[in-house]
Amino acid sequence: MTEEIILSRRGLLQVIGLSAAGVAGLGGFVACAPAAPNDGSAGAAGGEFHGAWPYKQPPEGNFNNAAGPFGGVPYRILADGPYADLICLPSGFFVWADKTWDLMLAESYKLDSKANTFTVKIKPNLKWSDGSALTSKDYMTTFWCQWLQRTSLWNYVTKIEAPDDLTFTLTMNQPSTVVERYIMRSTIISTAVFGEWADKASALKESGKDMDSSEGGDLSSQFQKYNPKEYVANGPYNIDYGAISNTQINLAKNASGYGADKVKFDKLVIYNGETPEVTPLVQSKDVDYATHGFPTASEKSFQQAGFRIIRPPVYSGPAILFNLDKLEEFRDVRARQAIAHAIDRKANGTVSLGESGKGVQFMAGFSDNQVDQWLSATDKAKLNTYDFDQDKAAELLTDAGWKKDGANWTKPDGKPAVYEIQFPGPFADWSAAGTNAAEQLSEFGIKVTPRGLDDKQAPVDIDKGNFQLAIQAWGSSNHPHPHFAFVQDLFTHNIPVAKNQGGKGMGFELKTKTKAFGDVDLAEIVTKAGSGLNEAEQKANVTKAAIAFNELVPMVPLFERYGNNPALEGARVQAFPADDDPILKNAPYADNFVIMWIVSGKLAPAA
Numbered sequence: 001m002t003e004e005i006i007l008s009r010r011g012l013l014q015v016i017g018l019s020a021a022g023v024a025g026l027g028g029f030v031a032c033a034p035a036a037p038n039d040g041s042a043g044a045a046g047g048e049f050h051g052a053w054p055y056k057q058p059p060e061g062n063f064n065n066a067a068g069p070f071g072g073v074p075y076r077i078l079a080d081g082p083y084a085d086l087i088c089l090p091s092g093f094f095v096w097a098d099k100t101w102d103l104m105l106a107e108s109y110k111l112d113s114k115a116n117t118f119t120v121k122i123k124p125n126l127k128w129s130d131g132s133a134l135t136s137k138d139y140m141t142t143f144w145c146q147w148l149q150r151t152s153l154w155n156y157v158t159k160i161e162a163p164d165d166l167t168f169t170l171t172m173n174q175p176s177t178v179v180e181r182y183i184m185r186s187t188i189i190s191t192a193v194f195g196e197w198a199d200k201a202s203a204l205k206e207s208g209k210d211m212d213s214s215e216g217g218d219l220s221s222q223f224q225k226y227n228p229k230e231y232v233a234n235g236p237y238n239i240d241y242g243a244i245s246n247t248q249i250n251l252a253k254n255a256s257g258y259g260a261d262k263v264k265f266d267k268l269v270i271y272n273g274e275t276p277e278v279t280p281l282v283q284s285k286d287v288d289y290a291t292h293g294f295p296t297a298s299e300k301s302f303q304q305a306g307f308r309i310i311r312p313p314v315y316s317g318p319a320i321l322f323n324l325d326k327l328e329e330f331r332d333v334r335a336r337q338a339i340a341h342a343i344d345r346k347a348n349g350t351v352s353l354g355e356s357g358k359g360v361q362f363m364a365g366f367s368d369n370q371v372d373q374w375l376s377a378t379d380k381a382k383l384n385t386y387d388f389d390q391d392k393a394a395e396l397l398t399d400a401g402w403k404k405d406g407a408n409w410t411k412p413d414g415k416p417a418v419y420e421i422q423f424p425g426p427f428a429d430w431s432a433a434g435t436n437a438a439e440q441l442s443e444f445g446i447k448v449t450p451r452g453l454d455d456k457q458a459p460v461d462i463d464k465g466n467f468q469l470a471i472q473a474w475g476s477s478n479h480p481h482p483h484f485a486f487v488q489d490l491f492t493h494n495i496p497v498a499k500n501q502g503g504k505g506m507g508f509e510l511k512t513k514t515k516a517f518g519d520v521d522l523a524e525i526v527t528k529a530g531s532g533l534n535e536a537e538q539k540a541n542v543t544k545a546a547i548a549f550n551e552l553v554p555m556v557p558l559f560e561r562y563g564n565n566p567a568l569e570g571a572r573v574q575a576f577p578a579d580d581d582p583i584l585k586n587a588p589y590a591d592n593f594v595i596m597w598i599v600s601g602k603l604a605p606a607a
Contacts (some may be wrong), residue, residue: 046266047605178530274426293429301535425452483530
């Protein structure tokens with residue numbers, strides 16, 4: 001969608017009295033006809049559950065689900081969302097409120113602090129959908145493919161072993177509690193599909209080479225193009241591969257999969273689309289549950305139609321990323337700090353998501369909900385909250401060599417401060433956040449043009465460095481430990497991981513200087529933030545990472561998102577978890593409570 005179309009639509013909607021937050025929601029109604037829904041009435045045997053998630057139809061969409069959820073290739077069909085866990089299960093789901101594991105493929109697990117090992121005992125008699133046995137060899141394949149995909153787990157690994165068919169052991173180079181999360185939440189993949197790649201990765205590492213070598217780069221490039229013909233599943237469902245369309249994917253029971261004897265729904269229908277496409281399907285009650293970022297106007301219409309709105313914390317949200325390879329002026333930390341002061345983050349969150357968008361307060365790099373758990377009151381007081389203060393922003397820019405020319409800013413090189421900010425256009429909340437940030441900065445005198453892109457292409461362009469400013473995620477909506485939030489902030493669209501796409505992403509150098517600590521290596525700090533078994537030591541390392549992030553502002557977090565998930569009860573689904581159920585502390589994009597209830601059989605068809 002071009003800039004002109006975005007602005008002209010917005011102008012028209014303002015004329016007729018709709019807020020900016022309602023733009024994308026209305027766009028769904030006026031621009032997209034609903035897919036022909038499958039009735040899926042409760043009278044059908046076993047009933048149906050109707051969900052929604054965006055995907056690309058083959059051949060553009062692929063079935064390479066290696067390294068999930070910690071990495072992976074673009075355009076994986078359903079593999080970047082909660083429904084992936086119904087096809088290929090992890091070892092367990094985490095219950096965030098209790099900090100306990102609901103075991104799936106694993107029968108037990110043990111962290112041995114003396115031997116520095118983490119061992120998983122696999123449940124016996126597990127089967128893949130191709131009829132083969134699920135064994136420790138599949139765990140070996142899973143984690144060698146993670147090495148190939150440069151996941152951060154391997155910062156902690158000395159070796160991995162399979163002593164017998166039902167035992168997998170990882171030896172750590174340093175004790176770490178986050179290794180537990182990396183192992184237990186990893187999507188376990190089939191050796192029949194990925195074994196040759198695991199063998200190549202293992203051989204490369206044993207030869208003394210790593211993924212930064214030319215051989216590693218070649219192997220990574222080859223793997224990015226690998227597209228299996230389908231998923232080999234270990235979970236209770238698999239895709240009906242003969243019925244994939246551009247509008248929906250059906251999941252049928254995988255009789256040999258774990259949990260197939262417990263699930264209550266015979267069929268799941270997953271409608272394709274981001275917020276504009278899914279909105280009318282929710283409104284017409286063809287979708288039972290959705291996790292999209294719906295605008296306030298849409299949310300109200302859902303409530304009027306009889307939906308519950310479930311608001312779990314997401315522990316993440318949108319942030320402004322800078323391309324420091326292209327924009328030399330933002331290599332000066334004062335310029336990035338100025339942007340943080342120049343934007344009213346509270347207003348940005350309200351415009352984007354109403355009461356489900358809360359402006360970031362502490363700018364620590366991880367959720368405001370978790371700051372008190374990890375930082376002392378003294379250290380918390382050290383954090384700059386970057387209050388909305390455009391005078392302070394102007395002072396910082398002036399100190400950094402920028403000048404005001406009338407109402408507009410010029411950069412230190414004397415050229416006008418004019419930029420483009422790109423965002424995933426179909427994400428209604430991020431689209432609104434990017435558009436609003438562009439408006440606020442333009443009014444401040446830094447002219448910023450918003451541009452919406454395909455949601456699957458946007459992160460690829462960022463990794464390749466094809467952007468100026470961009471909206472992508474800060475924090476971690478997938479994992480509860482702050483270590484994972486810092487991985488998202490500093491690695492995912494930056495030099496360490498962007499290499500998978502042949503670029504540098506933000507181009508933010510992780511070896512840098514800080515006022516708080518002098519010279520620092522942020523890669524080392526982030527690794528240490530997840531290291532050790534002593535909680536006090538972990539808090540010290542998390543604190544150091546938070547203070548460094550707060551000072552350096554490698555990205556500007558805008559707001560923290562809470563779900564505004566429509567949930568329809570009494571049509572196809574009997575009931576979702578109650579609002580006071582502790583399971584709603586789980587983030588909707590990892591350890592999703594609906595997925596957990598489907599696998600356990602707690603989510604049942606309506607009578």
